[in-house]
Amino acid sequence: MKNQIKSNFGVFNNIEVCKLGGKALKDPFCIRETAENVTTAFKAPRNIVVVSAIGGITQMLISLFEAKKADNKKEMHRILRSFNRIHRKVVRNLFGRCDNYVACAKPFELMFKKLNNLAYSENFDDAELYASLLQFGELVNSNIFSMYLEM
Numbered sequence: 001m002k003n004q005i006k007s008n009f010g011v012f013n014n015i016e017v018c019k020l021g022g023k024a025l026k027d028p029f030c031i032r033e034t035a036e037n038v039t040t041a042f043k044a045p046r047n048i049v050v051v052s053a054i055g056g057i058t059q060m061l062i063s064l065f066e067a068k069k070a071d072n073k074k075e076m077h078r079i080l081r082s083f084n085r086i087h088r089k090v091v092r093n094l095f096g097r098c099d100n101y102v103a104c105a106k107p108f109e110l111m112f113k114k115l116n117n118l119a120y121s122e123n124f125d126d127a128e129l130y131a132s133l134l135q136f137g138e139l140v141n142s143n144i145f146s147m148y149l150e151m
Helices: 028-041 057-069 073-095 101-120 126-150
Strands: 002-007 010-020 047-051
Touching: 010 028, 028 073, 028 126, 047 126, 057 073, 057 126, 073 101, 073 126, 101 126
Parallel strands: 010 047
Antiparallel strands: 002 010
C-alpha cells in the first residue's frame, strides 16, 4: 500500500509497506518462496517489509506469559524448548549449508538465551513482561528473514 507518512523528519511519499503474516513465513519452504517474491516484486529502495512471528508462535509466547504468572516452571520450560526447537529447525534448514553455519546460527542462539533469561526474570511488572515476551516472535523471525534475504 502506498501512503504518505508523516514523521519528525518530514513527509515521505510513495513508500510501500509489505506486511508478511505468520503463515507466509511458517516454515523454511515458505520463507524461501516469500523471500524470492519480495526480492523480485518489491525492489524499490523506499519499501518496508514488516515480518510477523511464525504461525502459532505468538500464542506460544502468550502461554509462556500465563505459565510464568502461574509459576508453572515445568510448562515454561516446555514452551521455551518448543520455541527454540521450532526456530532452530528453521535456521538449520535455511542456513545449514552456510559456509560458517556456527556464525549464521549465533545471533539466534543469543536471542534464545535472552528469551530464556527474560522468562525467568523477576524484574518486570506484568504489562512490561507481556510486551517483552511477545516481541520475541517477530524479533526472531525478522532476523531469520533478513539474514536469508542477505544470502
